[in-house]
Amino acid sequence: MVDSKGREAKALIGVMLALAVLSLGVAAWNVMSDTFRAGTDDLFLVLVCLMLALLFAVPVLMWAHANGMLTNPFADEPLPEVAGESEHETHGGSDKQNTIIWIVLLGLTAFEVLLAYVQVPINLMLIILMGASIIKAALIVAYFMHLKFERLSLILTIVPTLVVLLCLFAILFPDSFRLHNMRPAESVEQVQHEG
């Protein structure tokens, strides 16, 4: 009985893995294909494929985690124990650790302001600023908001949802570039300037 259940689970995991790889493959194929223009529809298709890949990969990863093939990357200590309220309240960052995080956050902010001072090209600047802001957001969420010390199930409920939804917002951007390139009024004005 136990054996057949195990086999069933393994077969399901195999199917999930195959579907995840397939979704990733479709996304990669779409990016590689000649018709890819990074337009809204292309990005949407890629994002949906990646989302499907993630969905199919989650059970596989959870299974691997349960069987000790993966260790929880969010917890650097064995999972905090159990049931008692007092126990629950003691774990988490110390004041010293939080002060260090605060100093790191200030340092990153100072770095951002320095970039604004030395005049970096705006596209590069945008990328670096967003990278630094995402690191800062992650530090705040993990340590100040204590998410690092919560249950994995809570982390998995909150973080992937937000990441996927914010990525879905981002598929609008090709449209804004298109709008920029197709404005008739401004281009007439520019021609007049040049003429």
Place this chain on the structure above:
Amino acid sequence: MAEARAESLAVNDWGGGVHPYRVGHRKLGMWLFIMSDSLTFGALLVAYSYARASSVKWPTPFPFSPSIIFSSTMTLVLLSSSLTMVFAVSAAKARKLGSARKWLIATMLLGLTFIVLHMMEWSHLIGEGLAPFELPDKWKAAWPGASPLFGSTFFGITGLHMFHVFTGVCYLGVVAARVKKLREDVEVAGLYWHFVDLVWMFVFPLIYLLSVDYHNVLGE
């Protein structure tokens, strides 16, 4: 027997059992609110970026000194308020209610400082003639054909953020006043406060640091 059961709950991190998230209902509710609120801010910031990317010209009106230094000071104030909030939460957890209240009040004061600084900046810009759908004449001359949406994105995003800070100060005030009853709410209020800080970590670079007036066009 009970111990064995508790242990199996702890070992299986996905199964959940009776405590799927192992957090109280208030904390879970606050997390859900934060998720929806971050989508609100995400939508606004994406709308701003969209408007900016689709405009042929966008004003970049903030000179490094004083505007950027001023807004960096605001960032410093808000980040420091997060640190005092952390201290308030850890004091409340250690049942040191008096010191928790003091840290909460410090956080509120820093929040109020942020609001006052922000108001000063707003009144400066409004004084120059910036309105939701209208650029000051000086800016129009400096960036001919620039999108008038600058004002609406600026006031919309920073205004909603300031409103969040204001709400947070009121919230912290209630928690600080009734800290004996609401000891566990200190942590939940802390989640909200850190979230407001987190949003500013995106507003500050996107609105201010990407709009630096390098060539001193406005000549201030």
